[in-house]
Amino acid sequence: MxxxxxxxxxxxxxxxxxxNRGHTQAVLASLANITRQKVIAIEKGDLSVGMLAYARVLAALDxxxxxxxxxxxxxxxxxxxFD
Incomplete structure (x- = not known):
């Protein structure tokens, strides 16, 4: 894969x-102590985002x-x- x-x-x-939690990207960024731009990149599946940022977001979402x-x-x- x-x-x-x-x-x-x-x-x-x-x-x-x-x-589902009713959070905006800005709220999640604040909870995870990262930037909103990083949350946007994570949600897009950006390969340049480090594991620490993913871990912070996951922890913020329990x-x-x-x-x-x-x-x-x-x-x-x-x-x-194929595009």
Whole structure:
């Protein structure tokens, strides 16, 4: 599986968790002690974001990572691969 797809999925899960909690990106950034721009990058699955930033955001959302077998990409996820 492509590593960029993994970070995209993680970013989307973080975004959904943030929205479910009713937080804006600015609020999450404040809770995680990072910049709003970093939250935006995380939610986009930006590969340049360090693990510490991901860990801070996950902690602010009362979440942790779990390692599970990868699922096959959905049609929506592979749509951009051929562009």
């Amino acid at each position: 492509d590593h960029s797809l993994i970070t995209q999925r993680l970013g989307e899960q973080i975004r959904q968790r943030r929205l 979440c942790e990572l779990s390692v599970v077998p990868a699922a096959m990409p959905t049609l929506d996820e592979i749509h951009g691969v």
